Amino acid sequence: MKKSKIIIGILILAGIFIYTKKNYIMNSLHSGHNMESSNKDSHNSMNDHGSTHKDPINNNINKFSRKLLIPPLLEGTVKNGVREFQLTSMEGEWDFISGTKTKTYGYSSPILSPTLLLNKNEETKITITNNLKEATTVHWHGATVGEKVDGVHNSEIMPGTSKEIAFKLNQPASTLWFHPHTHSKTATQVYKGMAGFIYLQDEVSGKLELPKTYGVDDIPLVVQEKKLDSNNQIITESNQMEKTHGKIGGYMTVNGVISPTVEVPKGIIRLRLLNGSNATKYNYSFEGKIFHQIASDGGLLEKPVSMTTLTLAPGERAEILLDTSKISRKFYMIVNDNKALEIEPKGIALIKDIPTSLIKIEPITKDMLESVASVRKFSLSTKGDKNLINDSLYNFKKVDFSVKKGAYEIWEISNSTGGMNMPHPFHVHGTQFRIIERNGKTPPENESGWKDTVNLNPGDIVKILIKFENDGISIYHCHILEHEDGGMMGQFEVK
Ligand code: C2O
Ligand code: CU
Ligand code: CU
Numbered sequence: 181m182k183k184s185k186i187i188i189g190i191l192i193l194a195g196i197f198i199y200t201k202k203n204y205i206m207n208s209l210h211s212g213h214n215m216e217s218s219n220k221d222s223h224n225s226m227n228d229h230g231s232t233h234k235d236p237i238n239n240n241i242n243k244f245s246r247k248l249l250i251p252p253l254l255e256g257t258v259k260n261g262v263r264e265f266q267l268t269s270m271e272g273e274w275d276f277i278s279g280t281k282t283k284t285y286g287y288s289s290p291i292l293s294p295t296l297l298l299n300k301n302e303e304t305k306i307t308i309t310n311n312l313k314e315a316t317t318v319h320w321h322g323a324t325v326g327e328k329v330d331g332v333h334n335s336e337i338m339p340g341t342s343k344e345i346a347f348k349l350n351q352p353a354s355t356l357w358f359h360p361h362t363h364s365k366t367a368t369q370v371y372k373g374m375a376g377f378i379y380l381q382d383e384v385s386g387k388l389e390l391p392k393t394y395g396v397d398d399i400p401l402v403v404q405e406k407k408l409d410s411n412n413q414i415i416t417e418s419n420q421m422e423k424t425h426g427k428i429g430g431y432m433t434v435n436g437v438i439s440p441t442v443e444v445p446k447g448i449i450r451l452r453l454l455n456g457s458n459a460t461k462y463n464y465s466f467e468g469k470i471f472h473q474i475a476s477d478g479g480l481l482e483k484p485v486s487m488t489t490l491t492l493a494p495g496e497r498a499e500i501l502l503d504t505s506k507i508s509r510k511f512y513m514i515v516n517d518n519k520a521l522e523i524e525p526k527g528i529a530l531i532k533d534i535p536t537s538l539i540k541i542e543p544i545t546k547d548m549l550e551s552v553a554s555v556r557k558f559s560l561s562t563k564g565d566k567n568l569i570n571d572s573l574y575n576f577k578k579v580d581f582s583v584k585k586g587a588y589e590i591w592e593i594s595n596s597t598g599g600m601n602m603p604h605p606f607h608v609h610g611t612q613f614r615i616i617e618r619n620g621k622t623p624p625e626n627e628s629g630w631k632d633t634v635n636l637n638p639g640d641i642v643k644i645l646i647k648f649e650n651d652g653i654s655i656y657h658c659h660i661l662e663h664e665d666g667g668m669m670g671q672f673e674v675k
């Protein structure tokens with residue numbers, strides 16, 4: 181009988197240990213600490229399925245019992261050759277924590293948005309109705325469009341009104357996204373839930389042997405964090421720390437759900453990753469499994485690039501292929517050391533092989549580089565609590581420079597944030613660019629395709645080759661949304 185007493189004693193002690201641990205993690209998460217620091221406490225005990233990772237950020241909420249939300253796919257309706265869509269920006273309620281209600285924003289849904297399926301070179305018209313109590317705008321991130329439809333200038337949709345937005349995209353098949361770009365309110369509107377995927381397809385992508393059954397073997401995944409208060413409501417205000425560093429921490433969501441699970445076929449699956457967070461850089465991995473990046477922000481790469489971890493900064497996207505044919509158990513997508521998504525291979529996939537090559541991307545030639553019309557420098561820095569580009573804050577009345585339409589330029593961007601240890605993802609509107617150098621070297625293979633957002637860690641210097649085809653005012657900014665709203669942005673005119 182002694183033995184059982186000892187066992188009971190051990191169980192009680194273990195219980196206390198787990199309980200205090202849990203509380204410690206909860207506290208450190210809610211005090212606005214950087215995730216990476218709280219993750220150091222995440223090792224040990226309770227591994228399921230042999231994984232060495234725990235779930236430090238989400239702290240076992242939902243325990244992978246909730247299905248991954250797959251946003252509905254909208255194909256629109258074609259009238260007189262124009263593909264038409266309707267979206268409503270609206271308030272809603274969402275149960276991040278089962279049995280509770282959190283007030284949210286979304287497009288035609290309480291959170292996020294249906295995915296829009298668009299075709300290259302097809303006239304497209306999207307009618308947005310604003311049912312919010314505040315003005316909003318819609319920006320088509322990564323789309324090569326001009327000022328009139330970009331969602332920045334003169335594009336506010338007032339409460340209770342609608343706006344028709346028409347464009348035609350002549351860029352390659354890619355995973356783009358859309359989100360509000362409301363002056364000084366972008367961060368809070370996105371944080372409350374407004375963001376959607378665009379799947380842009382073309383003839384080339386249609387012919388490739390890639391997984392393309394939406395929601396089955398071709399799955400959009402947006403990772404975002406949410407800080408909730410004690411009433412489970414989203415904390416939209418930013419404290420001083422968050423204004424300087426961006427809103428980092430809170431629960432980690434995938435497609436709006438904390439710790440979801442998804443079934444995928446056994447074979448090749450395609451995941452379209454979007455870092456839709458306000459401010460956190462994400463490292464993605466799959467318990468050490470090899471995966472293959474096939475696309476960057478603006479389209480497919482020339483060939484798959486294999487890797488075991490991938491980093492995306494806020495705003496960036498990547499498409500990856502993962503072979504699940506030999507995996508006979510559940511496994512996890514790990515994001516910054518947190519089990520973000522449980523994946524269960526079941527059934528048989530349509531696609532069984534990783535292609536050896538994908539598309540041809542226009543090479544960067546000597547001629548292009550010699551034809552460059554201007555070389556510009558952008559220095560990203562922090563002074564006090566302000567994040568600046570070329571030592572200044574955004575002034576909507578001032579056009580910083582003008583650019584000749586159709587001419588190549590080289591932009592040299594440097595992160596001169598000294599000891600602040602702050603990455604800044606630099607994003608340019610209305611175009612896709614190519615990275616020609618990262619820190620004096622040719623960029624890694626997975627950054628050699630089309631990009632619209634490039635991450636710069638402190639000290640990084642990146643050179644990009646860029647050109648603009650659409651008239652009007654366009655902008656560039658840091659995609660840490662609190663930095664953008666704080667004025668880490670500039671504008672230029674294409675003419
Ligand atoms: Cu997604 Cu101006 O940004
Ligand atoms: Cu954008
Ligand atoms: Cu920044």
